[in-house]
Amino acid sequence: MIYSIPAFLPFFIGAALLAVLPNRFKYFVVLIPLVNGILLFLSGTNTQSYDVSVHTFTLELMEVDKLSLLFGYLFHLACFICVIYALHIKDKVQLVAGLAYAGSAIGAVFAGDFVTLFIFWELLALTSAYLVFARRTQAAREAGIRYLIIQVLSGVLLLFGALMYYRDTGSLNIEYIGLGSVASWFLLIAFGIKAAFPFLHTWLTDAYPEATPVGTVFLSAFTTKCAIYMLARTFPGEDLLVYIGAAMTCFPIFYAVIENDLRKVLAYSLINQLGFMVCGIGIGTALALNGTVAHAFNDVIFKGLLFMTMGAVLTRVGHVKGSHLGGLYKTMPKTTIFCIVGAASISAFPLFSGFVSKSMVMAAMIEAGHEYLWLMLLFASAGVFHHAGIKIPFFAFFAHDSGMRPKEAPNNMLIAMGIASVLCIAIGSYPTMLYSLLPWDNTYVPYDVTHTLTQLQLLFFSALAFVWLNKKGLYPPELKSVNLDVEWIYRTAMPTSGLYILAKLSQLKTSFISLGNAIIASIPVMKRDSDANAATMTFRMAIGFVVLVVLAFITQFV
């Protein structure tokens, strides 16, 4: 059977139906990503393209090749897991928004032209913002607004870039662009915002920790991966991206080490993982791009898994502050095991999924001759293990006993986490499953003695450093705090300086007004019955005469 409808359609229809139907129908929603995903998978590369003509313009809604298909499968899988994870909540907004959000992401990866992409790009922003708002706290509302502004800005830049690109080339097809023209810079920044490039990343670390437990799991899967997908399509082999990516792998881990909110730790670690993908795109060889795509695939699952475990803690305990957690393994043993699986996967332990994809990017880095950048990535790999691999499970589930004895996570959450865990181990142990779907020719073999041994050495000695620092009391304790990041510019510096300028201006206005009043007051008031004496009158008339003479004199020369 050949799949021949736009793949996003069932998601939007499902979201619309769910919005009006009673809440008990929500269980059917699980079928949407499942059935649609299976049909799409069976159809594979035979899937038909689908165009819609609007006036003189054609929207290419379904452009299918191996790259878009792989992301399509991934988003179906992610949506399936997220929906199961969300089934226990009574708040329908989140499920509707989540479905529409997943649909937008699928629409974006199958878009064949920039106008279609723009539509889905903005839909991604709109639908996902509700997942933040749904937390219904003041902080979440404000973070959601900031998130929305930045996301919409990315869309506006995309539209701007696309129009300029059309003027330059006469085409709106999404294909290799490469840096050069002004249009390409606009597009790069538009994608860069959603891919959380350094200095453009704060929407992610700001909004993700504020969203609902379910919302963050949805959020972590789609937006950033759409950006990675677009970068892989339009800017492969762009040298600049290697450096941007290397920076992205390194700077967030410092923040992750000192951050107290464990979902924010994961948000920083998400940027770090995106860094590996951006590096791969920058290198641009078949191995590197395969590595990027494979890592995106794995990252959605293991990062989703980690966010799910923290979401479970948030649901049961009410917060995920490392400073006030600990000892939860006693009553949440299953969640603990799932968290450890996620942690092992993100740290790229042999037999877990990160191992078979991250190393592709690392190997490609060496092949491309970037030895020092490779060292940076290796540093980041050790750092990931340190903050995401050890810190998250250790401070949440072990460390010192907080005395809290929350219930185990709801069953549907456990099922979702279980599916993700099985996938992490399955892909890590039988990488051929994933490798066979990769868009470019792949001959990479992850499991050899050198790679396994060196990776184990790296990880074990990172862990040893953690143990040693902890024993020596050098490890920074978890503290209730926020750490300033680039967002400080628009959350503090800009409002403060704006208010300061406003205050100064209003002072200036007041003094101008009082000056004017003083001048007006100094003009003598001539009332009908006030009597000025003759001398004053003569003096004033004389001045008036002099002024007139001077004016007459000047006009002669004008």
Next chain:
Amino acid sequence: MSTDNHSHKKPEGEAEDFFDKPANVALILKVFYVLCALLVIADFVVHRHIYVSFEEIPTFYALYGFVACVVLVVIAKEMRKIFMKDESYYDERKDESEEMPK
């Protein structure tokens, strides 16, 4: 790996489990140290492929992993002096559902 085994806030009458006993934690750590040592020994026994000049250093990965993490933590701790602010620095966060113990 438990940092302070003495500050338990365990509810009364709860049985001690595996990780509560310091002896078990010490045992786990011992096994861990032995594994680390084995990995270092393996580096001299097994012939690794060398792709980058750095890798010629014996036990490069072990050294790098350890040093990287220590450097990471030391720098991050220094960063706290500049970047760490009170939790209510940006907003008051009054309406949060979570009741945080002081």
